[in-house]
Amino acid sequence: MSVQIMTYLFVGLTFLLYITIAIKSRAFSTSDFYIAGAHVPPLANGLATAADWMSAASFISMAGIISFMGRDGSVYLMGWTGGYVLLAMLIAPYLRDFGKFTVPDFIGERYYSQTARMVALLCAIFVSFTYVAGQMRGVGVVFSRFLEVDINIGVLIGMTIVFFYAVLGGMKGITYTQVAQYCVLIFAFMVPAIFISLLMTGNIIPHIGFGSELNPEYGGGYLLDRLDGLNQELGFTAYTESIRSKLDVFFITAALMLGTAGLPHVIIRFFTVPNVRAARKSALYALIFIAILYTTAPTIAAFARTNLINTVSNVEYNEMPEWFKTWEATNLIVFEDKNDDGRIQYLADPEANELTVDRDIIVLANPEIAQLPNWVVALVAAGGLAAALSTAAGLLLVISSAISHDLLKSNLMPQISEKKELLSARIAIFFAVCIAGYFGINPPGFVAEVVAFAFGLASSSFFPAIVLGIFYKRMNKEGAISGMLVGIIFTASYIIYYTFINPAADNAEGWWLGISPEGIGTLGTILNFFTAFVVCYFTAEPPQEVQAMVEDIRVPG
DSSP, rough: OOOHHHHHHHHHHHHHHHHHHHTTTOOHHHHHHHHHHGGGHHHHHHHHHHHSSSSSIIOOOIIHHHHGGGGGGGGHHHHHHHHHHHIIIIHHHHHHHTTSSSHHHHHHHHTTTTHHHHHHHHHHHHHHHHHHHHHHHHHHHHHHHOOOOOOHHHHHHHHHHHHHHHHHHHHHHHHHHHHHHHHHHHHHHHHHHHHHHHHHHOOOHHHHHSBBBBBGGTOOOHHHHHHHHHHHHHTTOTTTTTOHHHHHHHHHHHHHHHHHOOOOOHGGGGGSSSSSHHHHHHHHHHHHHHHHHHHTTTHHHHHHHHHHHHTTTOOOOGGOOOHHHHHHHSEEEEEEESSSBOOOOOOOTTTTTTEEOOOGGGHHHHHTTTTHHHHHHHHHHHHHHHHHHHHHHHHHHHHHHIIIIIIIIIIOOOOOOOOHHHHHHHHHHHHHHHHHHHHHOOSSSSSHHHHHHHHHHHHHHHHHHHHHHOTTOOOOHHHHOOOHHHHHHHHHHHHHIIIIIIGGGGSSTTGGGGGOTHHHHHHHHHHHHHHHHHHHHHHHHOOOHHHHHHHTTTOOO
């Protein structure tokens, strides 16, 4: 059976499963729609949180970016994993104890201000749309290759599926759909990793294969030594060598960590469980489920990079396998025969290099490069879609709840009935899906890069306001509002300038203090904290009842 037919079969069956779950878990109240009635068991919530957390950036792009960046790519592993620990220990239990539906809801109540609520609402929408752009690009990449449809058609199909189960089930439907999506994506991620490790090193456990010797047919020697040599032969930096400055590595890692702790679509998951104890348990489960994929990603990156170089370097173009020509049709692999010798020259020198490989295809193409069975290739396609769609659904729900609950119910239309609020939430999802689809068709960058921008924006806007709201009762509305505005405006301006206005300065010399756009969120966070403290010092204390409330949410109950 061909890859395309197998893919249609796998994707069709998984989509049918998601839709069936959404129908059986449909929401009938705003509580069901926003927080699944707060009745989700910790294990199920841990699975759903892991799926919500491990987006297309984790499944499709993280191993790809490590594969191309080598050691420098470890910042994504450290930032995203460490950030989840920070979220689970420092923020989630206290927000769950506070008992609000959304992050803007918490900020509006904690800082006793509708202005603070509106600033947080705008930040949530901005961050969520930036993040969802990466997910929709992931959907388009998968569809354009494996279903061999135009990338725009692929995005439209993904939009339709997400819209159906998000509108029908709300958080309740999304939660149980994400449980199924986690099972699909982790199986799809681990199976090829195990296969390839067994083929290349004889070890069934990829993590052991990562530090093992290669089989003779793959060149022998230890995997990372072999990969260092292959990279250097082509003029690339050794795979295990870092070329980024320590300052930039620190700033990127910190931005990803702090951004994790400020992501609205992850934070809201802790409101779906019955109590604080259940929130802590679900955080532990989620961390275990996340670690399975995150500890495997570096092994896939190294195996894929080795196979790619061995397959394409200095090989006759006419002798390339079928997968190469199929990916060429998507324009995600581009071969330009500059010297007209009919051979592929894959080199670090941009003047001599004849091959351009989009880093987002590494995980998806990896089974084909390693010549694994067609059903494994199709499984990976289904897993990539599960990862992208699960996170997209969570983000769209954040946007929907921000508009229906924080803008309408809590601000413009406080007398709105529950039925009308639920209808407005569903209408908001429709418009959010349309905007997300536009970003999927016109993405601002590769998946992990776009997602890193979202984390920087979340870090520079939400993280200080949430942490100070929980642990510093003296923080007032003036300080929080000023900090959020300074943080997100500075970070967004830097990202926009160095990504769209002056992208030619994509090097350490062009960046301010040598800090890349992916890491500037850390500086934005520092500016947020500084501004908040300065403004707070020169303005009035919060009301006593607010200070008492802050004390109360930190008391175990």
